[in-house]
Amino acid sequence: MPSTPIRQDDxxxxxxxxxxxxxCVDALDDYQLRHPMTPTGTNLLGVVKHLIGIEAGYLGACLGRRPFHLPLPWIADESAEPNRDMWATEDESRDYILDLYRQASAHSDAVLDEVGLLAAADVPWWPEESRATTAAALLSRVLKDTAMHAGQLQILRELIDGRAGSDRDDAGDDDWWAAYCGRLEDVALRFSG
Structure with missing residues (x-):
C-alpha cells in the first residue's frame, strides 16, 4: 500500500x-536556450514557455476559480502564428520566461490548494462531450506533460554540454561514459549496412 495518497504523490x-x-536551463547562454535543436525547431526556452501555458491553462483557467493573473499574449492573441508558444521572441527574455514559469507553477499550486482535487473543471479547447473533468484529472495531465517535457529538455541539454540527469555521475566519470558510448557504437556498427 502506498505511503501517501496517489494524488499527493502526483x-x-x-x-x-x-x-x-x-x-535543464540553468547556466546556459541565451543562444543555447533559443537555438532550434530539432527539425521542428524545438529549443529549451520555447519548451519552458509552452509549459507556462500548460500550467496557467489546465490548473488555472479550467478550474474557473482564479485565472492566472499575468497576460500570456501568445495564447490570448488569436491571430498569433502557429507554434507561437514554442519559442521566445527577442522581447521575451530568459528571466521573463523563467520567472513567468515559476509564477504559473506557484499559481497552479495555490489553486489546487484552494479548490481541492475533487473540484469540477471544464476544458474549453477539448471536444464538447469530454470537456467536463476534475482538478485531479488535470493535475495528472499537467504532471504527464511536464515530466515528458522535462525528459525532452534533459536530452537537449545533454546535446549542448554533456550535462545529463542528476544521476549521471552515479554511473561513472567522463572516461567511463566515453568507454560506455564506444561499446554501444561497436554494437551498433554490427548492424550497419
Missing part, C-alpha cells in the same frame, strides 16, 4: 519535474 512528482525543467 503533486510531489510534478514539483520534481518542474525542478528538472529549471535545472
Amino acid at each position: 503533486r510531489g512528482y510534478l514539483q520534481e519535474s518542474r525542478s528538472q525543467v529549471l535545472r
Whole structure:
C-alpha cells in the first residue's frame, strides 16, 4: 500500500519535474536556450514557455476559480502564428520566461490548494462531450506533460554540454561514459549496412 495518497504523490512528482525543467536551463547562454535543436525547431526556452501555458491553462483557467493573473499574449492573441508558444521572441527574455514559469507553477499550486482535487473543471479547447473533468484529472495531465517535457529538455541539454540527469555521475566519470558510448557504437556498427 502506498505511503501517501496517489494524488499527493502526483503533486510531489510534478514539483520534481518542474525542478528538472529549471535545472535543464540553468547556466546556459541565451543562444543555447533559443537555438532550434530539432527539425521542428524545438529549443529549451520555447519548451519552458509552452509549459507556462500548460500550467496557467489546465490548473488555472479550467478550474474557473482564479485565472492566472499575468497576460500570456501568445495564447490570448488569436491571430498569433502557429507554434507561437514554442519559442521566445527577442522581447521575451530568459528571466521573463523563467520567472513567468515559476509564477504559473506557484499559481497552479495555490489553486489546487484552494479548490481541492475533487473540484469540477471544464476544458474549453477539448471536444464538447469530454470537456467536463476534475482538478485531479488535470493535475495528472499537467504532471504527464511536464515530466515528458522535462525528459525532452534533459536530452537537449545533454546535446549542448554533456550535462545529463542528476544521476549521471552515479554511473561513472567522463572516461567511463566515453568507454560506455564506444561499446554501444561497436554494437551498433554490427548492424550497419
